């Protein structure tokens with residue numbers, strides 16, 4: 001009996017040792033074999049995620065306040081999204097390059113997206129309703145496609161984007177970036193890009209009859225969540241229509257319910273010529289899209305034919321997941337509820353070390369005195385099981401963009417930890 005116990009104990013110890021070794025080696029392999037994007041990765045080892053929580057390989061539970069940067073809007077592994085994925089897996093995965101076969105999940109998603117865009121506005125697009133979807137694998141590919149579309153449709157080549165905006169990492173999208181520090185090392189990039197200040201009406205004069213398109217986020221994301229006035233956005237729409245420049249709204253971060261409406265532009269009584277989506281669109285799977293009216297989109301069919309193609313864009317499994325996420329967002333009223341949830345964050349995050357909490361819905365930024373204070377806060381929050389982050393072009397503000405399914409109790413739990421940490425720094 002005693003001998004059995006000893007064998008059992010040593011077996012358990014051995015298993016623990018193996019787990020420890022595996023743990024170490026995963027970490028080491030991460031640094032040795034995963035291309036690093038900075039010298040300071042978070043390097044958290046997450047084994048699984050469910051709802052608003054992620055679980056470390058050591059069993060530690062983390063409240064996710066950033067949704068993988070605006071991706072997990074319906075939460076991690078939403079059961080309806082999983083069901084849609086499993087059902088699609090049982091039918092088929094990739095069949096042929098984009099645009100050739102009639103694939104049910106793609107078609108259903110395109111129709112459902114068009115339905116979300118059947119919106120009346122007193123500041124409409126000159127080209128009618130957006131009802132045509134070109135699927136991509138990511139946000140940056142949606143930007144690239146939209147740029148090519150704008151060039152072909154207008155016959156112009158100048159683009160205008162905002163200072164401190166981020167639209168993606170590929171070279172066209174990078175050319176649009178409004179931060180020279182990000183672009184300098186990769187020049188030459190596209191030559192005809194001008195920047196304007198987000199929210200500044202007088203800068204709209206830079207949009208002229210030479211401009212192919214203005215690309216803008218209604219709520220500026222990586223600049224630290226900048227919310228413009230209604231007057232500005234309406235003036236922007238008018239200036240684009242007057243000059244014949246296309247208005248491309250980048251809703252890669254703000255779409256799919258994040259700001260309190262399915263699309264952020266709905267709150268501004270305007271309508272885009274081209275709309276971009278990705279991130280939260282996939283319910284955790286990779287997918288993006290650029291969308292326009294048939295009148296605009298049809299130019300991609302000719303001169304040359306097949307002038308914009310993709311192998312994996314609109315992958316059937318991603319489309320199924322995205323349709324699942326879209327239905328959850330609509331049926332569970334996630335967009336509307338995001339308004340009250342955002343207000344709750346604002347009312348709770350009151351502290352002398354936070355100068356401002358700005359944003360719309362659950363796309364929020366809490367501004368602090370300096371990057372050092374912010375970094376300390378983020379690190380300590382992670383130690384205490386709450387994951388937050390900062391922004392590419394605003395390093396004194398904390399990103400708060402939790403899954404939209406977050407409950408009032410979970411918001412209180414997250415804010416309590418943030419406030420406790422602020423007391424210690």
Ligand SMILES: Cc1ncc(COP(=O)(O)O)c(C=O)c1O
Pocket residue numbers: 138139140141143166167168169217221222250251252253278279
């Ligand atoms: C507003 C915006 N546009 C485009 C992109 C690029 O998307 P992706 O990383 O999927 O290429 C991002 C990514 O952060 C973004 O925030």
